[in-house]
Amino acid sequence: GQQVMQIPQYQHVQEGEDFTTYCNSSTTLSNIQWYKQRPGGHPVFLIQLVKSGEVKKQKRLTFQFGEAKKNSSLHITATQTTDVGTYFCAGAPTSGTYKYIFGTGTRLKVLA
């Protein structure tokens, strides 16, 4: 079946260091979304990427969608303690689908 994998599963960084999580799909995606879940909380939408090779930025966060639309990445520059949480990607395998496949998530810990 369709799978979306994320690496790494865990990442500990010192505050101020950069962080990147990678999302890889077994099939081509129509679009991809990223969510953040704080410890004990619920996922919150961050962004959506639709076009091949698309790059979007939100302050210190940079999101990229691969040329083949099978992978994506989230990069955080100069992490802060407020970045702590689990970051999930969610891919839509076909156009018009409501059935997003969530990645396994990357849990980020930031050490002050």
Place this chain on the structure above:
Amino acid sequence: DGGITQSPKYLFRKEGQNVTLSCEQNLNHDAMYWYRQDPGQGLRLIYYSQIVNDFQKGDIAEGYSVSREKKESFPLTVTSAQKNPTAFYLCASSIRGEGTEAFFGQGTRLTVV
């Protein structure tokens, strides 16, 4: 305040009992979803509904049932047939249309003893 509400936040049940988790939204969203989250894992789709009186199975529907009699409500019943029901359950909603963001509820942590 507009939002999506799940209740209760924590739920304990004895093995063999059915239990229903509530999910209500006042965002006027057509689509609603139920996900299950286990420790260290991603979200797995149980059921989703694109419109009132219609719903489809997700990837792990066995042992669960849903109804969508009202636009605002999408309750999930965890039946005794679900072999490992202890988990964190998340309900979400979105407007219809491709690539719309999902808004999640606070979740219900179900423990079956």
